[in-house]
Amino acid sequence: MKQRPMRLCEETRRFATDSQKGIYGRQTKETPFVVMDDVPGFAKMSPLAKHDAMIEKIVREAPIRICENEKISGSASLGAAISHIIPAMFDGKKVFDSISHLTIGYEDILHHGIEGLRKKAESSLAMQTEERKIHFVKSCIHAIDCFSLWHARYVKALENDPRYADNYRNLNWVPEKPARSFYEAVQSLWFTFAFTRLCGNWPGIGRIDILLGDYLKKDLAQGVLTINEAREILAHFFIKGCEWITGESCGNGDAQHYQNIVLSGIDENGEDVTNEVTYLVLDIIEELAISDFPITVRLNKNSDEKLVRRVAEVMCCGGGILAVYNEDLIIASLTEYGYDEKEARCFANDGCWEVQVPGKTHFGYYPFDALAVLQHHTLKGYTDVSFDSFEALYKKYTEDLDRQVQAVADFLPGWLHNDDPCTIVSLFVDDCIVTGKSYLEGGAVYDVLSPHIGGIVDTANSLYAMKKLVFDDKIVSFAELMQILKNNWEGQDALRLRAKNKYVYFGNDNDEADEMVSRVASDFADACGKYDTHEKIKFPPGISTFGRQVEWAPHRYATACGNRAGDVLSGNISPAPGTSMQGATAMIKSYCKVDLKQHRNGAALDVALMPDHVKGEEGVNAVMALLRGFVLLGGFFMQPDVVNAEILKEAQKNPESYTNLSVRVSGWSARFVTLNREWQDMVIAKNESGEL
Amino acid sequence: MQIPVSQIQRFCMHDGPGIRTVVFFKGCPLSCRWCHNPETQSFENQIMFDAEKCIGCGSCDACPHGAQTDRKNCIGCGACTALCPTGARENTLSMMPMQQVLEIVLRDRAFYGASGGITLSGGEPMAHPMEAIALLKRAKEEGITTAMETCGFFSEEYLPELKKYCDVFLWDIKDLNDVRHKENTGVSNQIILKNLKQLDCLGAKIILRCIMLRGINMKEDHLRGLRQLLEELSPQTKIELLPYHCMFEKKVSGLGMSDAFNHERYIPTAEDMEQARQMIGI
Structure with a gap:
């Protein structure tokens, strides 16, 4: 299988290893929730009042966590959120479930800050006449205040610590105010994401290259940031995103909290959005093998050769981290279904691959x-x-x-x-x-x-x-x-x-x-x-x-x-x-x-590839050809994965379930299950050492 | 026109550029002792038997020729393969209309792009020269790239036309020592080398594919000979060394053939391969 390149600095790589090992996730489990029992009259409150009290207690009491060497700060540090509930308990029981299967909108926070959000809520409140709606908008304003409160705690915690001067400087501005640079934008995006997760929700990120691309372009043009510095900063976003990994086994794995990311594709005006951020994301996941953010790349018939090649290269590293959409078909499908074409072009997903217009x-x-x-x-x-x-x-x-x-x-x-x-x-x-x-x-x-x-x-x-x-x-x-x-x-x-x-x-x-x-x-x-x-x-x-x-x-x-x-x-x-x-x-x-x-809404195809299929330049070319064919033939969503030695062992035990696995022998391919035992063992051994 | 097909395999990546569909022809004029595709040597249908798939249901007892009691009686009529419920018995030859072969090959057109296409292999495709050339020609007309894996043992009269319709040749060189070549493959290498040089003069794109068998052809005369051969051929010629393996064991026993050659001692070590590369100068 393709070797993973090393571009990031040693501290960043170490931080990634710690996070992926579950160090922070297990810490989170030690502080699972806040307790509402000492809040006077809680049991008799209306559901909305209960909720507001819970959020307030969460932002006041959730442990502040600043990880060694982190370049961006903010942490969803209450472990019960990993169980998909609002992490505030009453009488030893959960009070409310939380929300998932959506991608929230981050544009408002990035461009207008919390202050913009507050203005929007206040002007809405002035318009509302129905009591129910007034209560809801008041709850929104309260939640915005809580967001600011939690934010203020981090600013205070980072103040006067020279190790985190950058973090302090950034957080002293965002997300309260609009982001002015790439670094601020990454911090603002992360802090907003972390806040919703702190309160138990599992939102997706969506089209990160659109969200961050212009900030990076401006910084690079002005020479205030290098592409390598930008990669380090963005890498911390991904590493921080592993903070719910606990390493504990549970049926479907411990690294799946619907924190989707969608890359590339066209924007609402039909322009290709692929930018430096697109490639930085690919660099980072290729190097760190982070699979916490399910990433789907939007391809179309005109996708740039460079992009398709990078996608294929990352796929060839194995792990099934990247999937692809054929946006030509999806946009046509949504438009035909009645979505405005501009809206259809904005699609992202709910966390897996079910398409939706993000933030709406x-x-x-x-x-x-x-x-x-x-x-x-x-x-x-x-x-x-x-x-x-x-x-x-x-x-x-x-x-x-x-x-x-x-x-x-x-x-x-x-x-x-x-x-x-x-x-x-x-x-x-x-x-x-x-x-x-x-x-x-x-x-x-x-x-x-x-x-x-x-x-x-x-x-x-x-x-x-x-x-x-x-x-x-x-x-x-x-x-x-x-x-x-x-x-x-x-x-x-x-x-x-x-x-x-x-x-x-x-x-x-x-x-x-x-x-x-x-x-x-x-x-x-x-x-x-x-x-x-x-x-x-x-x-x-x-x-x-x-x-x-x-x-x-x-x-x-x-x-x-x-x-x-x-x-x-x-x-x-x-x-x-x-x-x-x-x-x-x-x-x-x-x-x-x-x-x-x-x-x-989507239809997913899983394609298992053998490590030998994706080996070397031939492998990259083959995967590219599969991606191009998938788009040309009108696919929807495809997730290619490279099969590892464990699968091969499974194939030995149950050959009839793996009739299609083929391996490279020596200049040509042979079907794995047609090989005799000894040779299967050798192929497995070669796969395990990654040198086939 | 009917094509004698042993197998058609889609999604191949190591038999020419891009994604390819490989058409295996049945029958070969050579009889290499180490042949990896023994089911394609004979020009006749043979029954491939996979003991692991057999459930002993007895359907094949209906053999009209008594091959169930003595395999020597088998004439490859295929009656048993039609009756076998598990696929434990399979034919190794099917005569397919060219249009049908082409239709299967073109099914992957969306994946070929500019580089992928059809590869003729075998067996020896040029053991059926009219069929092979016609198939290549039709594939070219369809706008896909063409390649051929060949042992090079065929009449030179076909070379110009072959060059016209085949984009890449994967040309086997088994041994440059002709005595050993005859002993191990049954034929002389003279025609093969003559064809190779003539094809090279015509400007064909050629990749030499050289099986490496420890103690058989991994000898100085062959390896140094390869170096000299490369010098004689045009500079665009490439060479690939393929270390011998014995993964075809199951196929040999499945055909009921004797297992005279198959020995692990012929598998070259990594060191052997490195030494060979040095001698060849690659």
Whole structure:
């Protein structure tokens, strides 16, 4: 695998190592929350008053943390925030959950400071007549005061410490006032982000190169900052962003708090935004392998060669830190859906990849498993069910799918009737302050509730196998197949393996197999369209599993495509494990045959690459070709990852799930599972030492 | 026109520039003892058997030629591969219409960009010269780049046309000692070298690919000979050394062939490789 370059100074690298080891995250856990029990009358307060009291206590009491050598300051130092709650407890219990799945707007703070935000809130208060709205805007003003209060504590803590003279100088100005330089802008951005996290929320960052690019350009032009100095400063933003890493294992990892970053792409006027900040971010994550900020690069047909090459180079270092959007398709999709084109061009995401207009969107999604719909509803657990034709079966399935979507749509009328206090994020989402309505009750410009279909590939593969086995090739009757599946393929190994091996499934660029996924996807999108009638809330479809397939698998029966009950399921809209035989290009082609434009919230493809695929100049070129092809063919979101030796070991144990792994042997490629044991071991050893 | 295909592999990166689709032709005039693709040596269909995939269901007992009891009876009719549910038995030859081969190759057009394209390999593509040249020509017409991995053993009359339709040659040089060459590959290297030089004169882009087998061809005469050969060829000629491996073991047993050659002792060490590079002067 590609060696990571070293550009940052030793102190910065050490700070990164400490932070990534979880030193600061574990400190955070030692001070989990503030206690509200000593606040007089707390139990009897209104929810909003409780919330305000909690925020005030948090900003007054949260430990000030200044890490050795840090270049920017401010710390979300209460550990309960890592559990997605407002870190203030009463009677030993949490009081309110916090907010995530949104990217807040930072432009106001950067350009107008807290003072600008305060003015905006005060003028809104003067306009409000409804009591409810007055209360909300007062809560906003209180939150802004709390922000200033917390800020003042840091300024005081840094004063008179010569080690942090820069930090003091910057914080003595921002975020209270507008940023004037790149360094101030980075500090202002971080402090605002840290404040919302201090109060328990998990916001994204969004388009950092737009937010910071002009500041850097000006500083470089005036010669007050070098590009290397800028890289060091920005690196501290990323390292500070690891302060919630605790190193403790928990199901889906400890480094995922939806703190997304989106790079490159066009701005609202259609101009390419790629700038020095774009490249600095790529430099930093390439060097430090920080995966805490899920980073997605917006590519289009005209993306600069230099950018695509840098993206490919960072991908070749492994770790799956970078993903890509095809913004051509996404902007067209959002515009077609009714967004103003200028707004559509601004898209970022909620923290993973679900697209939204940052700083203006209240977002939620509702996931369900399409395979459960098929097995439990349409096929009634394989009991007392019969269909004369495939089309009859499929028709019943779309009816069940429609019912599932309707069940999600049933949430729409009540979704904005939400009293939960959420003032902190409301400060940074248009137009909550102006309209006097909170983020959760419709104050945002856009409200989006997205139904997400999961298990779509397993579903389509199952349908496809039933069509082939029963209706096309007539190998078994429908009744026999139901009995066989009910018995979990017991005593039917030859038939099971026939189903598994003799048919080609989604992900191999086989039109017939791919068509089934496209068909289910389109019917799902149509169902969503049918219920997309709410006056305020948008109801765009998305395709995802986000790892939920691991939880779903134990509850699923055998499938007609040869899986036994409980077998590993497919992720997102990626080929099912063990079914991809033609490599990454075929995978991308199958994926792009789906009408992805309909899935306006997003549809993710995971592509695993072997370290030998990404080795050297050939590897970089290959990844670039994959990225270009992905855009050309009309993909939505793709996350390539380089497979490590651990995966290879797993492939040795379960070769049938890894049929597609190929390795470079000596000037050519061989499929890993076709090698004999000793050679597999050697390839693994070579991969472990990174010298293949 | 039908192309005798052993396999078509997409998303290849080490068989010419960019992302490539490799079409493996079936059949080769050489019989290198170390052949990495033994299933492509014979011009006839052979059944590749993967014991690990076999579940012993007995479907293949239906063999009309009695090959189940004695593999010598197998005529490669493929009846068993059609019946086998697990893919443990597979054909190694399928005659594919050229249009179908081309269609598969063009499926990855979006990924080829300016550099990627088709690579003919094998087997020996030039063992089927009309088919190979026609396929290259069609690929060029489609605007993708073309490459060929060849042992160089074919009639010189095809060289001018081949040069016209093939952008890059990956040209195998097994051994410059002709006695050993005959002994280990079954043919003389004279035609191969003559073709190489003639093709070079025509201005073709050539990458020499040299398998390195310890104790077999990693000898002074071959290595110094390579140095001299490089000096004789045009300066744009590149050379790649490929250390021998025995990863094809499974294929050999899968074809029911005897395992006469396969020995780890022929694998060169890193030191051997370094020494070879020095002798060749690269």
